[in-house]
Amino acid sequence: MLERLELLVGKENIEKLKEARVLVIGIGGVGGYAVEALARSGIGNLFLIDHDVVEESNINRQLIALQSTIGQKKVNVMRDRIQDMGLNTNVQVADTFVDSKNLESFLSSVDYVIDACDTLSTKFTIIEQCLAKGIPFISSMGTGNKLDPSLFKIMRLEDTSYDPLAKRLRKMVKDSHVKGKIMVVSSSEPKQQEGKKVIPSNAFVPGTAGLLCASYIIRQIISR
Numbered sequence: 001m002l003e004r005l006e007l008l009v010g011k012e013n014i015e016k017l018k019e020a021r022v023l024v025i026g027i028g029g030v031g032g033y034a035v036e037a038l039a040r041s042g043i044g045n046l047f048l049i050d051h052d053v054v055e056e057s058n059i060n061r062q063l064i065a066l067q068s069t070i071g072q073k074k075v076n077v078m079r080d081r082i083q084d085m086g087l088n089t090n091v092q093v094a095d096t097f098v099d100s101k102n103l104e105s106f107l108s109s110v111d112y113v114i115d116a117c118d119t120l121s122t123k124f125t126i127i128e129q130c131l132a133k134g135i136p137f138i139s140s141m142g143t144g145n146k147l148d149p150s151l152f153k154i155m156r157l158e159d160t161s162y163d164p165l166a167k168r169l170r171k172m173v174k175d176s177h178v179k180g181k182i183m184v185v186s187s188s189e190p191k192q193q194e195g196k197k198v199i200p201s202n203a204f205v206p207g208t209a210g211l212l213c214a215s216y217i218i219r220q221i222i223s224r
Contacts, residue, residue: 001085001086001087002014002041002042002087005042009222013221013222014042016221016222016224017041017043017218017221017222018042018043018044019044019045020045020111020112020221021044021045021109021110021111021112022038022043022045022046022047022111022112022113022114022217023047023048023049023106023107023112023113023114024046024049024113024114024116025050025113025114025115025116025117025122025126026050026115026117026118027048027049027050027052027064027074027075028050028052028058028074028116028118028206029061029062029143029201029206029207029210030116030143030206030207030209031050031114031116031210032062032078032210033206033207033209033210033211033214034114034116034140034210034211034213034214035048035078035082035214036063036210037210037211037215037218038114038214038217039082039085039089040085041214043089043221044088044089044090045089045090045092046082046089046090046091047091047092047093047094048078048079048093049075049094049096049106050073050075050095051095051096052073052074053070053071053073053074054066054071054072054074054077055070060201060202061202061203061205061206063207064077064078064081073095075093075095076095078091078093094106097119098117098122098125099121099122100125103129104129107130107133107135110135111135111136111221112135112136112217112220112221113135113136113137113138114137114140114213114214114217115127115137115139116140120168120169123165123169124169124172124173124176126139127169127178127182128176128178131178131179131180136217137183138154138183138184138216139157139169139183139184139185140184140209140210140213141160141163141165141184141186141187141209142164142165142166142186142187143201143205143209144199144201145191145193145200145201146189146192146205147189147202147205148187148189149205149207149208151187151189152185152186152187152208152209152212153185153186153187153188154183154184154185154212154215154216155183155185155186156181156182157169157170157173157182158182160184160186161188162188162190163186163187164191183216185212185213185216187205
């Protein structure tokens with residue numbers, strides 16, 4: 001089933017992808033598309049973490065959000081979707097919030113990490129611990145209130161602009177004297193709307209960010 005990917009990257013790299021162990025934290029608008037791409041690219045071992053259930057408000061942007069999945073745990077829906085692909089992917093899920101107390105236990109058994117969560121403190125913890133352990137990772141910055149997916153790029157955290165989440169994270173990293181290469185997916189697009197209590201979103205921006213995260217990890221794997 002991966003014959004066409006093998007034509008692109010070669011049989012040796014297909015084996016690397018099958019052996020890789022990737023952790024995705026957050027299975028929402030960004031994380032769902034990232035996991036989808038990882039699974040369809042032959043990643044052999046996926047570890048998924050999220051504590052939320054699918055809600056009706058997710059339908060406009062989240063891959064796993066359907067009328068039939070409302071109320072179900074996101075990690076379980078994503079796991080079942082991957083298994084239905086028939087790629088023999090080893091999928092492990094954790095229905096929990098990630099914090100500084102439990103993250104280390106998850107990192108002990110993975111090679112790569114995608115941070116697709118929404119919580120600033122969790123993002124900082126992921127960055128801090130991945131750098132300390134030498135685990136390659138990429139972190140998705142803000143995708144709400146954006147309309148142009150072509151402005152999303154893979155870059156260093158220090159190079160981000162017009163991204164309020166990235167700005168706050170840069171300050172945390174600087175204040176804590178965290179050193180190392182912090183790769184993120186971020187957009188240079190200014191806010192589309194001001195003063196909204198609920199963050200506006202659409203179907204294509206979070207998905208683009210998730211696919212970029214997946215592409216970064218896949219290229220990291222095959223380049224080693």
